[in-house]
Amino acid sequence: MPVSQYATAAGATFDAVKADDCPLYEVAGLGKSYGDAARALDGVGFEVRAGEVFGVLGRNGAGKSTLVRHLVGLLRPDAGTVRLLGTEIGQEPRKAAEHVAYLPQAESALSDMSVRVAVETTARLRGIRRKQARGEAARLLDELALTPLADRRIGRLSGGQRRLAEVATALAGDRRVLVLDEPTTGLDVDTRHRVWGALRRRRDAGVAIVLVTHNVAEAETVLDRVLVLRGGRMAGYDTPGGLKAELGDDVRLDLAWRDVPPEPLPEAITARAVMSGRRWSLRLPSAEARGLLSELLDGPAFAALDDFTLRTPSLEDVLLAGEEQ
Numbered sequence: 361m362p363v364s365q366y367a368t369a370a371g372a373t374f375d376a377v378k379a380d381d382c383p384l385y386e387v388a389g390l391g392k393s394y395g396d397a398a399r400a401l402d403g404v405g406f407e408v409r410a411g412e413v414f415g416v417l418g419r420n421g422a423g424k425s426t427l428v429r430h431l432v433g434l435l436r437p438d439a440g441t442v443r444l445l446g447t448e449i450g451q452e453p454r455k456a457a458e459h460v461a462y463l464p465q466a467e468s469a470l471s472d473m474s475v476r477v478a479v480e481t482t483a484r485l486r487g488i489r490r491k492q493a494r495g496e497a498a499r500l501l502d503e504l505a506l507t508p509l510a511d512r513r514i515g516r517l518s519g520g521q522r523r524l525a526e527v528a529t530a531l532a533g534d535r536r537v538l539v540l541d542e543p544t545t546g547l548d549v550d551t552r553h554r555v556w557g558a559l560r561r562r563r564d565a566g567v568a569i570v571l572v573t574h575n576v577a578e579a580e581t582v583l584d585r586v587l588v589l590r591g592g593r594m595a596g597y598d599t600p601g602g603l604k605a606e607l608g609d610d611v612r613l614d615l616a617w618r619d620v621p622p623e624p625l626p627e628a629i630t631a632r633a634v635m636s637g638r639r640w641s642l643r644l645p646s647a648e649a650r651g652l653l654s655e656l657l658d659g660p661a662f663a664a665l666d667d668f669t670l671r672t673p674s675l676e677d678v679l680l681a682g683e684e685q
């Protein structure tokens with residue numbers, strides 16, 4: 361298999377499969393049930409290539425964690441196959457251990473270590489020599505602004521600080537595949553952006569990143585391709601732009617009322633808006649949205665409006681689309 365050298369932001373180099381070579385992951389017809397419950401995954405198939413951030417999106421219970429646990433060899437499929445670098449993962453579980461860094465939703469194994477020791481130890485376990493591991497840990501902590509917390513025990517950090525330390529350990533050791541389940545949960549906005557930046561740099565260095573996240577609006581800036589899961593089935597598989605194009609020329613109209621919404625309102629609004637207290641939101645064809653908005657702005661309802669926005673669809677709208685129809 362042809363390989364080429366990529367340098368990562370952490371300073372190390374390693375052989376990574378080129379983006380246009382064979383995919384790192386090939387998943388076909390994946391199915392999984394937990395006992396008698398409905399299928400957690402059904403007929404899921406996709407590829408993940410080097411040098412891309414591949415997003416797995418979906419609502420709670422859609423099957424995202426079940427899917428990534430298959431990618432790292434922690435679950436065996438009931439149906440279908442998961443291939444990593446051409447080999448079926450169940451037949452060679454060591455391959456995942458060798459090439460993939462996995463960040464689960466909750467990581468407790470590292471609680472007793474300091475941040476620095478956890479990152480260094482993870483790098484060592486991933487085959488990096490002691491001196492290099494020390495250097496890599498220092499660079500990683502610096503990159504993620506964790507240096508001030510380097511000597512604190514992970515178990516004694518705040519929830520967000522702990523999550524960031526766990527992200528740092530996932531990035532240690534320059535793995536060619538990162539499988540990250542909700543890496544930014546609990547992180548503040550600056551820290552989330554720092555993590556997105558770190559992921560982008562690794563993607564640019566040829567690393568393949570599988571990313572599960574509920575921070576869809578932000579993740580959109582980093583995602584190259586996306587798999588949308590709904591009830592364990594594939595509801596979309598494309599670039600963010602391709603998925604949004606499927607929504608046609610629809611736009612989203614968000615309305616925030618000062619107090620109680622006035623009556624009467626156009627039925628086109630009341631019948632279709634998703635209402636969350638004073639905030640209403642609806643997706644509709646752009647021409648209709650413009651008409652409705654000017655009707656609202658010209659009528660008595662205008663005085664009751666606190667704010668409104670009319671915008672083109674986002675990836676969040678793609679996720680919402682199946683629920684609204």
Ligand SMILES: Nc1ncnc2c1ncn2[C@@H]1O[C@H](COP(=O)(O)OP(=O)(O)OP(=O)(O)O)[C@@H](O)[C@H]1O
Pocket residue numbers: 394397400418419420421422423424425426427
């Ligand atoms: N260990 C388990 N035993 C039984 N059912 C499970 C188990 N783990 C998950 N499930 C079920 O499988 C389905 C998919 O769960 P999964 O955790 O993969 O969803 P998810 O998309 O990761 O959700 P979330 O966004 O809430 O993390 C859900 O219906 C869930 O209840």
